[in-house]
Amino acid sequence: MTLLQTRPPGYLLCAHRTSTDLARFDELTRRGAAARLPNGAGLRVAALTAALRLWRGDACLDARSAGVAVEAAALDERRWRAMEDLAEAQLVLGEHNAVIDAMEPLVRQWSYRERAWEHLIEAHMRRGDIASALAAYDELCHILAAGLGVVPGWRIDRLVSVIRAGNRR
Template identity: 30%
Template sequence: MLLVHADQVVPVSVLISELWEYEPPASALTTLQTYILNLRKMFVSATGLSAAEITKEVLVTRAGGYMIKSDSSVLDIREYNRLVSEGSSALGSGDDLTGTSRLTEALQLWRGPALVDVPLGRVLESKRRELEESWLTVTEYLVDAKLRLGMYREVLTELAALTTENPLHEGLQAQYMRALHLSGRRAQALEVFHRLRRNLIDELGLEPESQVQRTHQAILNSETNFDEDLLIARPIGGSLTASSWGRVRSY
């Protein structure tokens, strides 16, 4: 909790709520203070700094809460955000090679699902979802950049896994269709569309988005140059946003 909000004061009330949700014990404040003390001892053992230095420079007490002071270079999330920002700026300026390199480096910092080994309260669950959505958005932009660079076969294995894990995600399914078609596997690309359509109708009662249907039609026509609005729009500035189409829909 403190690390994912590094350099920000986390109020005592938020920490207690995250630990015990709606039913904190009468001893919650005392127990929290004990946790903070033990955490400081762990920092002493890990860093070799004195307890006084840890209290002053690392895990500090502020009015109403606690804060971990960090060097931005030691947190993966900071490095991840920096690389994503650089990659986004490169893609926005039309430099797909640099953008692909930076986004690939960013995703390589991941070692599995976000916060997978941490008990989650409401705040951390929200943060987990935010991180997972960021990972998926970065992945979409990276795949699109690779497709623009002609790296069709290179993305097939990744897209096969992503579309299996996200069977109703129309953006990923459309990317998989394009990659298969441009790799000379048109029949499989059409199978992906029909499977997606069945899943959407069976589970949501919906037809595929118009962009997916137009991608399907372009493949039927053996087209290799797809209209710009069938691709993810290039980012503006140093941030990536979820594509305007292709997300999982629901009633």
């Protein structure tokens, strides 16, 4: 039996015999999510790194259809969540520079992604660069206030409180 069969009135694609990058991405992100932190950090990093290697830029970048654009945005969101999940596991493993390298471009492109900002701030903090951590926090506060009229959420507030408390010693 072949992948594509001739069947009246046309052709039949045997989807169960195909493998797509998206199906592989989904499988790897599920595997990454199943690896609980902190003990599964290494497994999560391996699975999510493999999943993210399947991407070669934004989804359906040259598609012109509004329907495809909606689906492409949903696919991109899944990729960004995987990037944030990877950064969370990398923080557990002490890979602070890798987190900074991944989160910097993400917050520049999508400045309202608080989880990415949280990982960026924490990576700077854990690396011992308190000034950069607080500068990133100040930048986030400015972006959220100017663009949305809101302040960062409780997770980032708690993180910055820890940074400031440690700085007073």
